[in-house]
Amino acid sequence: MPTALITGITGQDGSYLAEKLLQEGYDVVGMVRRTSVINLDRLQHIEDRITLVQGDLLDEVSLISVLREFEPTEIYNLAAMSFVPTSWQQPVLTGEATALGVTRMLDAIRMTNKAIRFYQASSSEMFGKVVEVPQRESTPFHPRSPYGVAKVYGHWITVNYRESYDMHANSGILFNHGSPRRGLEFVERKISLGVAAIKLGQAQELRLGNLEARRDIGFAGDYVRAMWQMLQQDEPGDYVIATGETHSIREICETAFAHVGLDYQDYVVSDPRFYRPAEVDLLVGDASRARETIGWEPQMTFLQLMQAMVDADLQKLESGVKMPNLVEFTTVRY
Ligand code: NDP
Ligand code: GDR
Secondary structure (H helix, E strand, O other), rough: OEEEEEEOOOOOOHHHHHHHHHOOEEEEEEEOOOOOOOOOOHHHHHHHEEEEEOOOOOOOHHHHHHHHHHHEEEEOOOOOOOOOOHHOOOOHHHHHHHHHHHHHHHHHHHOOOOOOOOEEEEEHHOOOOOOOOOOOOOOOOOOOOHHHHHHHHHHHHHHHHHHHHOOEEEEEEOOOOOOOOOOOOHHHHHHHHHHHHOOOOOOOOOOEEOOOOEOEEEEHHHHHHHHHHOOOOOOOOEEEEOOOOEEHHHHHHHHHHHHHHOOOOHHHEOOOHHHOOOOOOOOOOOOOHHHHOOOOOOOOOOOHHHHHHHHHHHHHOOOOOOOOOOHHOOOOOO
């Protein structure tokens, strides 16, 4: 059986990708960083079918050891400091993990086995202040946050190792994607959870930031399929993965509240504490290259995704699960 290594396996995408690779017959090894509380919530259902190993993108020796021990043929580098507001508060850490972490992994591959196929989790945040609509692989980057800047570095170092060392290094430029497993701080999950709490009488309002920003949002389960497909091609490359539709945060609210028969205008408050020092106003991707070259298409629509997320959060809250209040950790202080 081929072996695949996933960094960031405890995250949203890591859990869906692990499921996909198990289905495809891989031995799945997940790299997990040391934390004081073991955090395998998203992996509970597959924990006995995967192998977890400690390692950290900040520590190159740990990466080399993992590669030597497990000899993967494919590596999916999903680990990153992935929350944009935190990147203004911790810009150096963001650079260490989200940017230099990519070089550490590429170097570990170069030193152990250059034939390993590599996937880098690049981001639509690289387009930032967009110079064309929709955004495609050739669209110039203008990142608007330390996170976006770090991802631009990660993207170009991936391209550079491909060109310098003839490695099968791929960059997936993924637009926003959510799911019921999305981190609570990201906007579509904050909205689905807020809607569920309000519907059940557990909250009275939902405080958000800029309601006019627009995003192209798909389902994480569809997007991890594209990651795997990229690594099955003879030639490595860069691919935009997106739905081609864009929705304002206001529209996301409207859709999610309407699903439970409520009007968002009665509950949503725009709070300046959630505004960012520099915003990405409009993202919408053109995934033609992925469609034509690797045959990728999204299956779940935006409406289906938001409804599924609200339903999952209603179920969670009804079953008595207590959700943390994240205001302290998600407002932008800089
Ligand atoms: P999550 O925030 O859910 O997961 C991030 C993962 O990275 C977690 O497993 C986290 O571990 C791990 N991690 C963070 N720092 C380190 C480190 N120093 N060493 C090892 N592991 C680390 O992100 P997503 O699953 O949503 O996203 C996956 C990747 O795709 C990220 O790189 C993200 O930037 C990128 N991306 C995501 C998009 C999206 O819309 N979801 C769109 C485009 C790109 P822990 O659990 O310990 O915190
Ligand atoms: P983003 O996602 O920055 O696009 O990065 P996020 O959900 O954090 O923000 C999307 C947009 O919503 C606006 N917004 C709010 N955002 C949050 N988090 N909380 C709020 O209360 C709120 N109110 C309005 C934001 O200003 C922004 O315009 C995500 C991450 O998954 C990255 O890792 C990934 O690379 C990109 O998507 C593609």
